[in-house]
Amino acid sequence: MRFIHTADLHLDSPFLGLTAMPRSLWKRIHSSTFTAFQKIVDDAIELQVDFVLISGDIYDRDSQSIAATDFFTRQCERLNQAQIPLYLLYGNHDYQVVHGKDGLPANVYVFGNRVTTTTITLANHETVAISGFSYDQRWISEDPLIKYPPKRKTTWHIGMLHGAVQQNQDNHYAPFTISELEAKNYDYWALGHIHKHQLLVANPPIVYSGNPQGRHKNEAGQHGYYLVESQGNKLIPQFKPVAEIEWSTIKVAAMSTANLAELERFLSQKVIEAVKKTPFQLVELLITKSDQLSPAIQHLLINGDVLEHLQRQNADNNQWWIYNLLVHQSNSLPSMTDLDEDYWQQAANEVFVPAKIAELTASLARNADLASKLTTLDLQQLKRATTQLLRRED
Numbered sequence: 001m002r003f004i005h006t007a008d009l010h011l012d013s014p015f016l017g018l019t020a021m022p023r024s025l026w027k028r029i030h031s032s033t034f035t036a037f038q039k040i041v042d043d044a045i046e047l048q049v050d051f052v053l054i055s056g057d058i059y060d061r062d063s064q065s066i067a068a069t070d071f072f073t074r075q076c077e078r079l080n081q082a083q084i085p086l087y088l089l090y091g092n093h094d095y096q097v098v099h100g101k102d103g104l105p106a107n108v109y110v111f112g113n114r115v116t117t118t119t120i121t122l123a124n125h126e127t128v129a130i131s132g133f134s135y136d137q138r139w140i141s142e143d144p145l146i147k148y149p150p151k152r153k154t155t156w157h158i159g160m161l162h163g164a165v166q167q168n169q170d171n172h173y174a175p176f177t178i179s180e181l182e183a184k185n186y187d188y189w190a191l192g193h194i195h196k197h198q199l200l201v202a203n204p205p206i207v208y209s210g211n212p213q214g215r216h217k218n219e220a221g222q223h224g225y226y227l228v229e230s231q232g233n234k235l236i237p238q239f240k241p242v243a244e245i246e247w248s249t250i251k252v253a254a255m256s257t258a259n260l261a262e263l264e265r266f267l268s269q270k271v272i273e274a275v276k277k278t279p280f281q282l283v284e285l286l287i288t289k290s291d292q293l294s295p296a297i298q299h300l301l302i303n304g305d306v307l308e309h310l311q312r313q314n315a316d317n318n319q320w321w322i323y324n325l326l327v328h329q330s331n332s333l334p335s336m337t338d339l340d341e342d343y344w345q346q347a348a349n350e351v352f353v354p355a356k357i358a359e360l361t362a363s364l365a366r367n368a369d370l371a372s373k374l375t376t377l378d379l380q381q382l383k384r385a386t387t388q389l390l391r392r393e394d
């Protein structure tokens with residue numbers, strides 16, 4: 001058996017806040033959520049997978065654009081032509097009351113608003129049960145796991161779920177615990193909601209596919225989907241990058257100079273040396289040790305002139321674009337925008353809860369003593385220390 005697990009397509013994401021870039025680049029960025037999914041469908045057809053799973057947030061907004069629904073229907077039709085079934089559910093971004101399959105082609109199975117289980121028989125006669133549900137409202141605060149059935153007597157059983165691990169507070173996204181998922185004895189959990197791809201558990205796999213295309217700098221690094229293949233009685237996920245555009249940060253210690261042109265040449269050169277060649281990189285340039293520069297140059301760094309010069313000087317290359325330039329004064333923590341601060345708070349709320357810490361420490365430290373010490377630490381203290389660590393300059 002071979003299938004694709006993806007989620008969080010966020011089709012038609014607006015990419016707010018990116019300005020002053022060449023029109024062709026803007027178009028490429030703006031269509032990147034579409035391009036990434038198109039590539040997944042290309043791969044599904046080329047690899048002749050048995051089926052495709054999408055674990056929620058197909059659309060970025062609950063009021064979907066016509067461009068997005070048209071595009072998605074066309075891609076489903078391509079899979080239909082290739083006789084590849086597609087199983088999908090809606091998440092907190094595209095929640096809706098599900099009535100049938102809403103004009104999607106015959107190969108598409110849309111999970112309704114209650115947990116249901118559907119079964120498919122593959123060409124090799126293996127049977128696969130797939131369980132899941134769609135959000136009918138933005139928030140689902142109850143633990144959905146009680147509604148998922150125990151493992152069926154099929155060859156494989158896969159759980160699909162859009163949600164987040166239970167926390168102390170703000171459990172709005174179908175809160176669950178990892179042990180609850182494990183207790184179902186399924187062969188694979190195809191999760192959606194968290195945009196960073198990761199295996200919560202390796203075997204049997206409990207997997208966030210992440211979103212196939214990062215949408216802002218907090219979604220840096222590689223984005224793609226998981227290709228899952230059976231080996232004996234196990235399912236093995238393999239990450240496949242597809243993102244058209246990757247967000248990255250390049251940190252450069254300022255050189256000591258009073259000459260603006262020289263500084264700009266130096267910065268361009270540093271970016272060229274550090275930048276990844278593929279895919280296209282949206283670079284945030286982080287300048288440290290700026291106190292070595294004259295006040296006049298520091299001013300030009302901060303007021304945006306240097307960024308504008310660098311953008312103009314490097315406008316022709318088709319591998320990267322500097323979309324932002326930040327200056328760090330020595331000994332200060334990098335500042336965060338309000339948006340970043342929101343994401344930080346959201347992530348921190350999810351991480352700094354006793355259950356999560358216990359889970360993390362248990363896997364980090366097989367030493368029970370150390371684990372118990374870590375779990376008795378004051379959470380606020382731990383949060384402060386981690387914030388310092390994550391925001392420090394090097």
Ligand SMILES: [Mn+2]
Nearest residue numbers: 008057093193
């Ligand atoms: Mn999402």
